[in-house]
Amino acid sequence: MPVRTVILLGTFLCMVCGLAHADFKYTQSGQLSNGVAKAKAIFGAQASEVTIYVQGAFLRIDLPDGRYGIIDLDGRRDIQLDPKTRTFSVVTFDAIHAGEKETAQQFPSHITQDLNLTVTSTGKTRTLLEQTAQEIRVETKLPQNPTESLVIDSWIAPSVDGFNEVKGFYERVASAVRGTPDPSDTDFARFPAFQGVVALTMAAEAGANSFADWPAVMSKGILDLCKVANAPDGLPLLQVYRTYMVAPASSETPKGLANQGDAKARADSGSAGTVSVDSAAPSGDGSRQELGMEFTLRITSFSADKLDRGLFQVPPSYTESHVDTRDMWIVGIGQ
Numbered sequence: 001m002p003v004r005t006v007i008l009l010g011t012f013l014c015m016v017c018g019l020a021h022a023d024f025k026y027t028q029s030g031q032l033s034n035g036v037a038k039a040k041a042i043f044g045a046q047a048s049e050v051t052i053y054v055q056g057a058f059l060r061i062d063l064p065d066g067r068y069g070i071i072d073l074d075g076r077r078d079i080q081l082d083p084k085t086r087t088f089s090v091v092t093f094d095a096i097h098a099g100e101k102e103t104a105q106q107f108p109s110h111i112t113q114d115l116n117l118t119v120t121s122t123g124k125t126r127t128l129l130e131q132t133a134q135e136i137r138v139e140t141k142l143p144q145n146p147t148e149s150l151v152i153d154s155w156i157a158p159s160v161d162g163f164n165e166v167k168g169f170y171e172r173v174a175s176a177v178r179g180t181p182d183p184s185d186t187d188f189a190r191f192p193a194f195q196g197v198v199a200l201t202m203a204a205e206a207g208a209n210s211f212a213d214w215p216a217v218m219s220k221g222i223l224d225l226c227k228v229a230n231a232p233d234g235l236p237l238l239q240v241y242r243t244y245m246v247a248p249a250s251s252e253t254p255k256g257l258a259n260q261g262d263a264k265a266r267a268d269s270g271s272a273g274t275v276s277v278d279s280a281a282p283s284g285d286g287s288r289q290e291l292g293m294e295f296t297l298r299i300t301s302f303s304a305d306k307l308d309r310g311l312f313q314v315p316p317s318y319t320e321s322h323v324d325t326r327d328m329w330i331v332g333i334g335q
Helices: 003-019 037-043 093-106 161-178 192-208 214-228
Strands: 024-035 048-055 058-062 068-072 077-082 087-092 118-128 131-141 148-157 235-246 280-282 288-303
Touching: 024 161, 024 214, 024 235, 048 161, 048 214, 058 161, 077 093, 087 093, 093 161, 118 148, 118 235, 131 214, 131 235, 148 214, 161 214, 161 235, 192 214, 192 288, 214 235, 214 288
Parallel strands: none
Antiparallel strands: 024 048, 024 288, 048 058, 058 068, 068 077, 077 087, 118 131, 131 148, 148 235, 235 288, 280 288
């Protein structure tokens, strides 16, 4: 074979390999790490852990109660499976999109523009899972109450590019679900930042109702907001989501005394210490903001090793169970 042909063939193979999707897997824990006593009693003190796998056109999410879900991009469907009952349920992307349109028609909103997000690179770094992570902060006001705001602190490891497979997968799913026939016929499609806040609200409600999927839903909402804010790419090893509200004029709560939270919940499990938290923080207009709720999401392990394709297939012994789309937790993630 001529040398020139060998060189061209080698270049072509490198291009093909570059376009291929790599496998990636990570485990993430979620916990209410600060908040009022009532909320702590609802969420409990133990962290809830989920594991997410990506391979090509498939994504799988394992919940702590044993259930798991599969998003099949080529098959344009979401599947959730229950090993205890050996059943599975399926919803198509078209059905998800139709449900969004129906909801938009029944409950028309008055939203005319998306949320304004601010993203800041603080310059701070931490060592997590032997990776150097850079702190990125995203802030916005909550749409339902202008006196409330949310702050997301993410420690991102840019050197771990395997997580881009997860981000890219979610983007391809969103395009597949809403790309036809009209990508802008729902608020979710037209206002992506608003969609992210909705996901965060859904996650908090899911946790309050003891639903095992809340860390995965919250993580997806944070990813949506960070994408809109053009936050840097990389593996988000640690994410802290906080809500604040404007303190009453008579409030004189000393900084750091209210809602101290559980220091153990925010421990790094390594040597980086704890996440610093202000229970009252400046709002920028001279008023004080009190901490309402704080959730911590932490990646405890990750791997780019080859995954077994069987992880993304429905076991042949399982039988299909028809479930209302509104009752399928996987829909909150695969849209």
